[in-house]
Amino acid sequence: MNKQSAIRESLVSRTAAMGLMFVLAIYFLLPIYFLIVAATKAQGDLASTFGLAFANFNLFENLDTLFGRSDGIFAQWALNSVIYSVLGAAVGTLICAVCGYALAKFRFRGREFLFSVILGGILVPSTALALPLFLLFSATGLVNTYLAVFLPSIVSPFGVYLARVFTNAAVPDELLESARLDGAGEFRTFFSVAFKLLTPSLVTIFLFQFVSIWNNFFLPMVMLQNESLFPITLGLYQWNGQTARISLLQQSVITGSLVSIVPLIIVFILLQRYWRTGLAAGSLK
Amino acid sequence: MTDIATSATRVAAVPGGRRRRLNGGGPRAGTIAAFLTPFFLPFFLFHLVPVAYAFWQSLLVVRREGGQYGTSYTTFGGFEQYLLVVQNTEFWGSIGRIGLFGVVQVPVMLFVALIMALLLDSPLLKLKSFFRITAFMPYAVPGVIAAIMWSFLYSPQLSPVVDLLNGIGVEADFLGPNAVLWSAANVSTWLWTGYNMLIMFSSLQAIPQELYEAARIDGASNWAIAWRIKVPIIAPSVILTTVFSIIGTLQLYGEPAVLRQISSNISSTYTPNMLAYAVASGNNYQQAAAISVVIAVITFVLSFGFMRLTSKRAGL
Numbered sequence: 001m002n003k004q005s006a007i008r009e010s011l012v013s014r015t016a017a018m019g020l021m022f023v024l025a026i027y028f029l030l031p032i033y034f035l036i037v038a039a040t041k042a043q044g045d046l047a048s049t050f051g052l053a054f055a056n057f058n059l060f061e062n063l064d065t066l067f068g069r070s071d072g073i074f075a076q077w078a079l080n081s082v083i084y085s086v087l088g089a090a091v092g093t094l095i096c097a098v099c100g101y102a103l104a105k106f107r108f109r110g111r112e113f114l115f116s117v118i119l120g121g122i123l124v125p126s127t128a129l130a131l132p133l134f135l136l137f138s139a140t141g142l143v144n145t146y147l148a149v150f151l152p153s154i155v156s157p158f159g160v161y162l163a164r165v166f167t168n169a170a171v172p173d174e175l176l177e178s179a180r181l182d183g184a185g186e187f188r189t190f191f192s193v194a195f196k197l198l199t200p201s202l203v204t205i206f207l208f209q210f211v212s213i214w215n216n217f218f219l220p221m222v223m224l225q226n227e228s229l230f231p232i233t234l235g236l237y238q239w240n241g242q243t244a245r246i247s248l249l250q251q252s253v254i255t256g257s258l259v260s261i262v263p264l265i266i267v268f269i270l271l272q273r274y275w276r277t278g279l280a281a282g283s284l285k
Numbered sequence: 286m287t288d289i290a291t292s293a294t295r296v297a298a299v300p301g302g303r304r305r306r307l308n309g310g311g312p313r314a315g316t317i318a319a320f321l322t323p324f325f326l327p328f329f330l331f332h333l334v335p336v337a338y339a340f341w342q343s344l345l346v347v348r349r350e351g352g353q354y355g356t357s358y359t360t361f362g363g364f365e366q367y368l369l370v371v372q373n374t375e376f377w378g379s380i381g382r383i384g385l386f387g388v389v390q391v392p393v394m395l396f397v398a399l400i401m402a403l404l405l406d407s408p409l410l411k412l413k414s415f416f417r418i419t420a421f422m423p424y425a426v427p428g429v430i431a432a433i434m435w436s437f438l439y440s441p442q443l444s445p446v447v448d449l450l451n452g453i454g455v456e457a458d459f460l461g462p463n464a465v466l467w468s469a470a471n472v473s474t475w476l477w478t479g480y481n482m483l484i485m486f487s488s489l490q491a492i493p494q495e496l497y498e499a500a501r502i503d504g505a506s507n508w509a510i511a512w513r514i515k516v517p518i519i520a521p522s523v524i525l526t527t528v529f530s531i532i533g534t535l536q537l538y539g540e541p542a543v544l545r546q547i548s549s550n551i552s553s554t555y556t557p558n559m560l561a562y563a564v565a566s567g568n569n570y571q572q573a574a575a576i577s578v579v580i581a582v583i584t585f586v587l588s589f590g591f592m593r594l595t596s597k598r599a600g601l
Contacts, residue, residue, distance in 0.1 A: 018412075050445055051445030125535075127536040155324070155328050155331050240543065253433060272418070279483050
């Protein structure tokens with residue numbers, strides 16, 4: 001192959017690669033762009049104007065309507081989503097970290113057995129647990145309470161797996177040994193030495209759990225009847241099912257969808273590097 | 286080396302607590318339990334107990350005494366519920382639908398993800414972080430919200446896509462009886478391609494560059510390096526994403542449930558999980574539990590089977 005044709009080939013591949021990636025980028029952005037455009041339109045303009053072009057700017061009125069519906073139920077849903085996912089992920093990350101640390105650093109009989117039970121737990125999807133949990137919780141009167149969604153959400157076997165991998169990678173035995181020689185108990189050693197070294201990894205675990213709780217739909221749908229306990233996903237799903245009867249609700253579903261994804265997308269872009277650490281660790285075997 | 290060996294023999298000779306200490310830290314059993322319990326107690330209560338309870342429920346049947354309006358009582362029925370599941374045509378319908386969905390959607394999605402990961406890892410592209418972020422962004426969108434967004438793009442009244450296609454003379458019906466399954470598949474593809482791409486991309490980034498040097502000197506093209514060196518090395522990641530995708534497909538609920546709100550072509554028993562929920566809503570908990578157990582078993586068999594098969598093929 002002479003030099004000139006090699007250059008031509010690489011120019012062709014470059015153009016083809018960029019072209020393909022642009023088409024895919026448009027595909028990934030299209031629904032979000034559509035949602036942004038639609039959220040700025042009045043209900044009447046939704047069907048009568050072209051979906052990808054802006055019409056009369058009506059976003060603030062739409063937001064007003066959205067938050068005013070049923071005595072501000074949307075704000076309540078948003079608050080619930082934040083409670084379930086921030087609190088659930090915080091508690092979940094802490095117990096995952098403590099457990100993963102112990103599985104990484106303590107030697108005891110049954111350790112590998114416990115770890116393989118956790119690995120098995122990763123393969124059991126949370127959707128499969130929702131119906132049996134409903135049966136159990138209805139026997140104990142927990143159905144239709146905050147706890148019914150919160151308690152199962154704090155358990156993340158994948159988080160323990162990550163915590164163990166990260167502890168092995170980031171916490172050297174010598175540091176723990178010297179803390180112990182200084183007379184620190186195991187809990188002091190964990191919180192004063194290991195916790196600091198693990199902080200970036202804990203952010204990763206927190207993010208994964210946060211997103212999985214935020215996106216959860218089946219569990220709250222099975223557990224909750226009381227609207228005021230709904231997370232955003234369930235609330236918008238319910239509204240979406242009523243648009244055939246109450247057509248004005250459509251605009252609120254659109255604006256509500258936009259409001260619910262914007263904070264998450266911002267958090268995502270800001271905290272990008274933590275995702276990559278987690279996904280890299282997840283693919284190690 | 287000798288150091289470790291001698292200290293190991295010395296440690297072995299010392300009885301009791303000192304040995305544990307030198308062995309790399311061995312706290313008392315109570316302390317270990319205190320570290321493990323905060324996770325294992327809820328894990329036991331909210332993961333293991335429900336699985337056992339569902340299995341127990343699936344072995345029960347409700348019988349009636351004294352005809353249709355007589356009193357009902359629950360009793361042990363062995364595998365009776367499972368027999369009903371196997372005989373249920375709606376169940377096999379949902380499995381068939383989801384099987385077709387998975388056989389097409391999973392390979393398409395993972396192939397696109399792999400191509401994107403390889404391109405992002407190659408010297409061919411500019412604007413790499415832009416492409417990476419846009420592909421990963423859908424992962425921030427809850428499945429239900431994604432389905433709501435796409436359902437506007439499918440809707441004949443609102444969709445700019447339908448408008449554009451009509452403009453060039455193509456009659457598009459995304460919600461028709463045959464199309465709606467692929468419209469649901471598209472929502473899953475949109476949601477998960479970037480996530481899978483990032484898993485593959487992360488393992489590509491972990492490959493040391495020196496591995497390519499020899500191939501380059503031998504005159505291998507970028508394509509040859511990608512397919513002959515990179516893909517085999519990241520095969521475990523590709524297998525992992527496949528297993529996650531199989532599990533996800535069998536669990537489908539939210540996305541088809543949203544599309545059901547705008548299309549009459551999705552029944553209430555469209556996917557196995559929708560069927561289980563519909564049966565449970567009819568208060569037939571034992572039958573619903575049996576369906577859940579069967580779904581879980583199929584999931585396990587498929588994901589383990591796939592891992593076994595591929596690791597044997599790859600000679601791992």
